[in-house]
Amino acid sequence: MPLSHAILGFLEYQPMSGYDLKKYFDQSITHFWSATQSHIYKALENLEKEDLVESEVIQQDGKPNRKQYQITDKGRGELRRWVSTPLPLEITREAWLIQVFFAHGITNEDIVTLFEKRIEAIQEYLKQCEVAQANIDENYKNIGIKRLRELWQLTLDYGTDYYENEIAWLKKTLPRIHKLPKMELPKE
Helix, strand or coil, X not given: CHHHHHHHHHHHHCCEEHHHHHHHHHHHHCCCCCCCHHXXXXXXXHHHHCCCEEEEEECCCCCCCEEEEEECHHHHHHHHXXXXXXXXXXXXXXXXXXXXXXXXXXXXHXXXXXXXXXXXXXXXXXXXXXXXXXXXXXXXXXXXCHHHHHHHHHHHHHHHHHHHHHHHHHHHHHHHHHCCCCCCCXXX
């Protein structure tokens, strides 16, 4: 599962708590893979059962105890196996395209509005990618491994290019939407 393997990847950097892992998810890969705190803890539980990670309870003064996880040798082997195995193509599911597919009952102007709102949402998302860029730069300062920084950058570049391409397609398609034939109701 990608979530479990992402956790193994983060734990390969350093031991972390579930809370730390959530911060790493949010600061580094949220632009292509998000995870809730509860999903992270469930995955950690399963990884520990499979001996891919091990945990240690760390006593803290004035705070609740901290459960910290680290990757095992078996976990490193599983991570290597997974990252070197090509994954099957995942066909994206785009709910907004279902809207377009069945939009024959709304006006061209309403469809244009759908497209314009989609462009605005993507532009807002691309602004978040700027934050992801700053996080890449900050994480690189902390870890200092150039190869990691370049691989992180590749994932961000993919997302940025993907959505910039979608905006270009949406803008290119808008004139076609304006010229769609008039609305017709299906014959009974």
